[in-house]
Amino acid sequence: xxxxxxxxxxxxxxxxxxxxxxxxxxxxxxxxxxxxxxxxxxxxxxxxxxxxxxxxxxxxxxxxxxxxxxxxxxxxxxxxxxxxxxxxxxxxxxxxxxxxxxxxxxxxxxxxxxxxxxxxxxxxxxxxxxxxxxxxxxxxxxxxxxxxxxxxxxxxxxxxxxxxxxxxxxxxxxxxxxxxxxxxxxxxxxxxxxxxxxxxxxxxxxxxxxxxxxxxxxxxxxxxxxxxxxxxxxxxxxxxxxxxxxxxxxxxxxxxxxxxxxxxxxxxxxxxxxxxxxxxxxxxxxxxxxxxxxxxxxxxxxxxxxxxxxxxxxxxxxxxxxxxxxxxxxxxxxxxxxxxxxxxxxxxxxxxxxxxxxxxxxxxxxxxxxxxxxxxxxxxxxxxxxxxxxxxxxxxxxxxxxxxxxxxxxxxxxxxxxxxxxxxxxxxxxxxxxxxxxxxxxxxx
Numbered sequence: 001x002x003x004x005x006x007x008x009x010x011x012x013x014x015x016x017x018x019x020x021x022x023x024x025x026x027x028x029x030x031x032x033x034x035x036x037x038x039x040x041x042x043x044x045x046x047x048x049x050x051x052x053x054x055x056x057x058x059x060x061x062x063x064x065x066x067x068x069x070x071x072x073x074x075x076x077x078x079x080x081x082x083x084x085x086x087x088x089x090x091x092x093x094x095x096x097x098x099x100x101x102x103x104x105x106x107x108x109x110x111x112x113x114x115x116x117x118x119x120x121x122x123x124x125x126x127x128x129x130x131x132x133x134x135x136x137x138x139x140x141x142x143x144x145x146x147x148x149x150x151x152x153x154x155x156x157x158x159x160x161x162x163x164x165x166x167x168x169x170x171x172x173x174x175x176x177x178x179x180x181x182x183x184x185x186x187x188x189x190x191x192x193x194x195x196x197x198x199x200x201x202x203x204x205x206x207x208x209x210x211x212x213x214x215x216x217x218x219x220x221x222x223x224x225x226x227x228x229x230x231x232x233x234x235x236x237x238x239x240x241x242x243x244x245x246x247x248x249x250x251x252x253x254x255x256x257x258x259x260x261x262x263x264x265x266x267x268x269x270x271x272x273x274x275x276x277x278x279x280x281x282x283x284x285x286x287x288x289x290x291x292x293x294x295x296x297x298x299x300x301x302x303x304x305x306x307x308x309x310x311x312x313x314x315x316x317x318x319x320x321x322x323x324x325x326x327x328x329x330x331x332x333x334x335x336x337x338x339x340x341x342x343x344x345x346x347x348x349x350x351x352x353x354x355x356x357x358x359x360x361x362x363x364x365x366x367x368x369x370x371x372x373x374x375x376x377x378x379x380x381x382x383x384x385x386x387x388x389x390x391x392x393x394x395x396x397x398x399x400x401x402x403x404x405x406x407x408x409x410x411x412x413x414x415x416x417x418x419x420x421x422x423x424x425x426x427x428x429x430x431x432x433x434x435x436x437x438x439x440x441x442x443x444x445x
Contacts, residue, residue, distance in 0.1 A: 004162045011158040042110035058116045076128045084122045168193035227275035273402045280409040289330040293358045294319045300337045320359035336410040339403040344371035365439040370429040376422040
């Protein structure tokens, strides 16, 4: 999952949690706001009535000691004023019930006592709690809609900001890691960003790749130079040994010379292979040839058929779709297929079978080599193209273990994909997928 997606999900989930908590608390919040607003209104009414009493006297409401009371027709509000005992004191706002014309109604009541002309009076101003709660529902809906809209806006803003702020990181990943042919010398191109962390990351990755590239280049140069230097003394030794055979020497010495010649041949073969890999990786071959897949496979068959007879292995070449491979190096492609088919023979069972198929699979031209051989163990499969790791089956066959590394180098040189499927004891299938640059136009549908 991408970092921007994770950040967006986190922001969305955190906001949803906040909204959920807010929705749960919203009724109590609205109720408290309503009560607070209503209490404030009751206090204002009380102050206004006391001001009238102060200015016009208590007779405005009470005459001849009779109580004063008034309520609205629907009994939502009422005001009462009555004389009480001199020592009685009350100054509260609370929920209480009152009996009005045989109806018991819940009110929010302000109760306040005050003195006028040495007489103690009790003022009550009440408002029906039912009318107070009438605004709770609409207020909740409005608050919820506003909150939901704000949440959606903030999620959208977070998504836009996350994409903007992480854009340099995506550029670094695409250009410096994924889109870079590795290892390959590259010219440093700074990723423009004002974020210091990304600037450091960009520079660090470039330095790391540069260090690795330098190391790989030195290794390639060393292998190339060492291979060249080794070929000369090997050739001289071979010539000297061949000349010694012309001398009158004992048979025992001839046997030892043959053993030395065999060792030199092995050393020469290894040196040539290393030199070939080095030349491929240093791109010293041209890709200017063109050859049809059918002729290429036939050339390989002509070269290798003698080995099939030795082990009584049958080889079927099925060119279902033939294409002309362009922009290739014929010598290298021959080597690649030769090594794969040679391995299929080498690691096959006696009287085994090999099937080579060349065809379009969807929009990709593929050549697959399937054998009924000994197969490759699952734990060895990831390392079969590693030139520095010699596998058990290579040791058992007295092999140099460089055939598949050559195949890999040639495939990478031509941008050919390799897929390997193998089962121990059942056989292996190597599938080569050629790029459109090599096969030309796509197959007609």
